Amino acid sequence: xxxxxxxxxxxxxxxxxxxxxxxLHDPSPGxxxxxxxxxxxxxxxxxxxxxxxxxxxxxxxxxxxxxxxxGISLGLxxxxxxxxxxxxxxxxxxxxxxxxxxxxRAATHVAAARATPTxxxxxxxxxxxxxxxxxxxxxxxxxxxxxxxxxxxxxxxPRAAPREPTPSVEPTAPPxxxxxxxxxxxxxxxxxxxxxxxxxxxxxxxxxxxxxDGVMVEEREAARVVALCESGxxxxxxxTAQRFLRERPASxxxxxxxxxxx
Amino acid sequence: MSGHEEAMGAAAVACLPExxxxxxxxxxxxxxxxxxxxxxxxxxxxxxxxxxxxESSVDDVVQEVFLVVHRRIDDFEGRSSVKTWxxxxxxxxxADHRRTLRRKGxxxxxxxxxxxxxxxxxEEQAQKRQRLEVLxxxxxxxxxxxxxxxxxxxxxxxTAPEMAEALGVKMNTVYSRLRAARKSFEAALGxxxxxxxxx
Numbered sequence: 001x002x003x004x005x006x007x008x009x010x011x012x013x014x015x016x017x018x019x020x021x022x023x024l025h026d027p028s029p030g031x032x033x034x035x036x037x038x039x040x041x042x043x044x045x046x047x048x049x050x051x052x053x054x055x056x057x058x059x060x061x062x063x064x065x066x067x068x069x070x071g072i073s074l075g076l077x078x079x080x081x082x083x084x085x086x087x088x089x090x091x092x093x094x095x096x097x098x099x100x101x102x103x104x105r106a107a108t109h110v111a112a113a114r115a116t117p118t119x120x121x122x123x124x125x126x127x128x129x130x131x132x133x134x135x136x137x138x139x140x141x142x143x144x145x146x147x148x149x150x151x152x153x154x155x156x157x158p159r160a161a162p163r164e165p166t167p168s169v170e171p172t173a174p175p176x177x178x179x180x181x182x183x184x185x186x187x188x189x190x191x192x193x194x195x196x197x198x199x200x201x202x203x204x205x206x207x208x209x210x211x212x213d214g215v216m217v218e219e220r221e222a223a224r225v226v227a228l229c230e231s232g233x234x235x236x237x238x239x240t241a242q243r244f245l246r247e248r249p250a251s252x253x254x255x256x257x258x259x260x261x262x
Numbered sequence: 263m264s265g266h267e268e269a270m271g272a273a274a275v276a277c278l279p280e281x282x283x284x285x286x287x288x289x290x291x292x293x294x295x296x297x298x299x300x301x302x303x304x305x306x307x308x309x310x311x312x313x314x315x316x317e318s319s320v321d322d323v324v325q326e327v328f329l330v331v332h333r334r335i336d337d338f339e340g341r342s343s344v345k346t347w348x349x350x351x352x353x354x355x356x357a358d359h360r361r362t363l364r365r366k367g368x369x370x371x372x373x374x375x376x377x378x379x380x381x382x383x384x385e386e387q388a389q390k391r392q393r394l395e396v397l398x399x400x401x402x403x404x405x406x407x408x409x410x411x412x413x414x415x416x417x418x419x420x421t422a423p424e425m426a427e428a429l430g431v432k433m434n435t436v437y438s439r440l441r442a443a444r445k446s447f448e449a450a451l452g453x454x455x456x457x458x459x460x461x
Contacts, residue, residue, distance in 0.1 A: 007437065007440060007441055007444065008441070008444065008445075010416070010444055010447075010448065011448055011451070013451060013455070014444075014447060014448055014451055017393065017396060017397060017400075017451070018397075018416050018417060020390075020393045021390075021393050021394050021397045021417075022417055024390055024393075024394050025307070025308035025311040025312055025394075026304060026307070026308055027303065027304055027307040027308070031307065031321075032303050032304075032307075034321065035303070035307075035321055035324050035325050035328075036299060036303075038321065038325050039299070039325045039328050039329060039332075042325065042329060043329070043332055180388070183391070186317075206384070210384070
């Protein structure tokens with residue numbers, strides 16, 4: 001290191017370890033986009049203007065968050081449709097819609113917008129109901145639609161999905177094979193969350209091959225149902241779900257599996 | 263606000279209701295924030311990981327760093343290096359995060375997982391994971407100050423003036439801390455190897 005000629009050099013063993021691991025902490029493109037969405041959502045919710053508690057992502061709970069069309073897009077494109085200024089209470093309504101990107105499964109999670117006329121002005125009030133989803137389950141990429149609060153519908157409070165760090169409760173160090181099994185399962189779940197269900201299926205296949213009787217076999221199969229459904233392989237997804245329900249009638253994941261690919 | 267806002271290229275635009283008034287305000291993520299984000303996200307992410315933030319928390323920590331950037335973007339004017347500014351913010355966010363963890367009774371961490379690199383076979387994957395665990399074990403034995411200077415010097419290869427700025431210390435302090443950090447790291451590595459050999 002050119003600035004530190006007088007410092008003792010690191011040993012060869014230390015250098016090798018550092019060289020081997022230098023690139024292993026890099027984020028994936030999915031990481032970058034996911035965090036960007038969360039950040040912009042937090043800013044839109046006013047978190048950027050007020051103190052937030054560090055590191056717990058409570059910014060996302062500050063209020064409105066932003067819908068994304070398509071699983072992953074850099075920057076958020078929100079085309080706001082103009083609605084009319086109402087005379088009463090100066091009601092000005094804006095609807096944020098996902099942009100002109102093609103409707104995807106993410107858009108289908110946005111509940112259908114309802115248009116209701118307001119009485120006095122004839123202005124159209126369009127609400128887009130939110131679908132808050134917890135981020136870290138084996139579910140499709142979370143989409144939360146913005147809520148527009150108007151004088152006519154002040155009973156609607158903005159809701160947002162509170163983000164919580166995944167609680168990791170392993171009181172003792174797991175044996176290494178369980179550690180590997182967990183790591184693979186986590187990878188699959190993250191791939192689903194990142195909108196890459198085919199990658200998730202590959203991870204789950206590897207998981208099934210390496211740990212056919214592993215501890216996490218139920219979670220694996222539940223994740224497989226979701227991943228298959230998300231990649232459009234709905235028949236396969238349903239077949240997997242049915243096999244799961246047949247073979248594991250007492251599983252705590254029953255409800256999630258049976259609802260995963262309607 | 264009247265009229266309508268079109269999506270503006272890469273800038274994020276949101277129209278939000280102002281409570282009570284029936285009007286709306288536009289919140290735009292400043293183009294500068296997005297530029298900084300796109301340029302520095304990787305650095306902030308991997309620095310957070312190297313400073314010991316668990317995978318399950320790194321999203322939140324990184325997000326918080328950029329929220330601080332957003333709040334304090336005006337403070338940045340005139341600084342020489344975005345990277346060192348970000349690292350300084352990161353250190354504070356990580357410290358806050360640890361306090362929160364302690365208050366909540368501590369979370370143990372799930373084992374490391376690595377995003378599969380294209381073309382890796384399972385053995386390469388397992389070996390990489392193992393090396394990474396060793397690195398984390400060794401870094402974990404450094405105190406925060408030593409770890410920070412070690413990570414910046416040995417993994418990011420910042421220059422001494424950059425490190426001084428990032429850590430908020432004089433150059434002499436950078437030198438002495440790095441000397442001590444290297445010594446501690448080597449000692450930890452030596453202990454690790456001794457344990458491995460005894461197996």
